[in-house]
Amino acid sequence: MNPRSLVLGLLVILSLPSPPAFANPFDNWAALVVAGDWHAHSGAASDVFDNARRDLVKELMQMGFAKDHIQQYSAHPDADRSTMSLHSDPATIEVNFRKLAEQATSGCFAYLTTHGAPLGVVLGDSVVAIREIGDLLDETCPGRPTVVIVSACYSGMFIPVLHADNRMIVTAARGDRTSFGCSEANTYTFFDQCVLESLPKSTTFPMLSDMARECVTLREKAEMVEPPSEPQVYIGSAIARQFEQFTFSLQ
Numbered sequence: 001m002n003p004r005s006l007v008l009g010l011l012v013i014l015s016l017p018s019p020p021a022f023a024n025p026f027d028n029w030a031a032l033v034v035a036g037d038w039h040a041h042s043g044a045a046s047d048v049f050d051n052a053r054r055d056l057v058k059e060l061m062q063m064g065f066a067k068d069h070i071q072q073y074s075a076h077p078d079a080d081r082s083t084m085s086l087h088s089d090p091a092t093i094e095v096n097f098r099k100l101a102e103q104a105t106s107g108c109f110a111y112l113t114t115h116g117a118p119l120g121v122v123l124g125d126s127v128v129a130i131r132e133i134g135d136l137l138d139e140t141c142p143g144r145p146t147v148v149i150v151s152a153c154y155s156g157m158f159i160p161v162l163h164a165d166n167r168m169i170v171t172a173a174r175g176d177r178t179s180f181g182c183s184e185a186n187t188y189t190f191f192d193q194c195v196l197e198s199l200p201k202s203t204t205f206p207m208l209s210d211m212a213r214e215c216v217t218l219r220e221k222a223e224m225v226e227p228p229s230e231p232q233v234y235i236g237s238a239i240a241r242q243f244e245q246f247t248f249s250l251q
Contacts, residue, residue, distance in 0.1 A: 024064030025246045028106035030141070031070040032097050033057055036088050036114025036123045036152075038076040046184040049113045050074050052151070052192035053085070056111055059199050063248040069104040071096055075114075075124045089124040094136055101140035107246075108141035109148075113192055115182065116152030118175075130161045137162065145239045145246065147205050151191045153178040156232040165238040170209045172216075173229040180225050190219045191231060200250040204243050209233045 033056055035049035057072050075088040086092055101108065112133075115122040120129045137146060146167045150158050156175035163169065172179040172191035181189035188196065194215035195208070202208040213231045220228050 026060075026064045026107070026109075026248070027066050027069075028104050029065060029069060029109055030097070030100045030104040030107075031060055031065050031109040032073075032093070032100075032111070033060070033070065034073040034088055034093065034110075034112045034114070034123065035085075036073075036075055036112060036121055038074070039115075040184040041115070041182050042184065044184045046182065046186075047076075048182050048184070048186050048189055048192075050076055052113045052188050052196070053111075055188075055196055056192075059196065059250060060109070062250050063199075065109070066104070069100065071100055075122075087124065090126055090128050090132065093123065097136065098140055105144070107144050108137065108146040110137065110146070111149045111151070113151040113189065116150075116154045116173075116179075118154045118157060121150070121152050121155070130158050133158075134162045137167075138164075141166075145242050147239075149195070151179065151189055151195070155179070156230075159232060159234045163234050163236065165236040167234070167236050168205055168209075168239050169232075169234040170205075170212070171232045174232060177227060177229050179229045179231075180220060180223070190216055190223075191229070194219065203247050203249055205246065206233075206235065206243060 033053050035053035037049055040046035053072055057070055060070055061067055072085045073088040073093055074085040086096060112121060117127055120127045143166055148162060148167060149170045151172040153173055154175055155171035155173050158171055159169050179191050194212040198208050198211035198215055202211055216231055
């Protein structure tokens with residue numbers, strides 16, 4: 001091949017469009033992280049839920065969630081707004097998450113850490129029924145792969161209401177059990193701490209749930225608290241087939 005032909009060949013190759021960069025599986029997911037209360041079980045002020053919110057958001061960004069696609073909410077009146085946290089009340093969450101889900105359309109992730117009651121969770125000054133949260137997810141994330149993690153007492157009650165083929169649901173306790181660790185003396189609840197500790201060792205959400213549940217069991221035995229909370233997990237048939245696409249690594 002003569003030099004002129006070689007140069008022309010190289011110019012043609014260089015002019016071809018570059019292949020698209022590999023897209024992180026979560027960069028177009030809508031993520032919701034809610035600290036629903038700022039009190040310990042004693043009624044004293046506590047940062048336990050806000051600590052988990054703040055640190056989980058950092059982990060999500062390391063997993064590949066886009067910063068602009070993560071909404072975080074705090075119930076604390078003196079919350080550091082530099083973290084871009086909004087106020088944890090049902091109306092604010094609904095309006096803003098609807099907008100986010102219209103922008104980020106590949107999947108949905110929701111994490112709630114708060115006090116729980118048998119039929120709902122505390123969000124700001126309200127106890128919100130499980131069905132209201134289910135309706136929001138039904139309307140904003142229909143058919144999308146969705147991961148819901150609820151860190152609250154009695155949160156196993158959420159599974160029969162929220163279950164769907166496209167969802168994975170992880171809860172901090174059985175429907176008839178409390179979870180532990182919301183004391184003002186703690187940095188995180190037991191379950192939240194176990195999630196945060198397990199994330200760097202996990203590569204999928206099912207692995208994360210298994211490790212976090214084992215961690216909770218060991219922590220509760222060490223602290224000698226009873227009865228055990230028995231965190232629950234539900235994985236819908238549709239999302240179960242997709243988890244090989246949704247891998248992550250924080251190491």
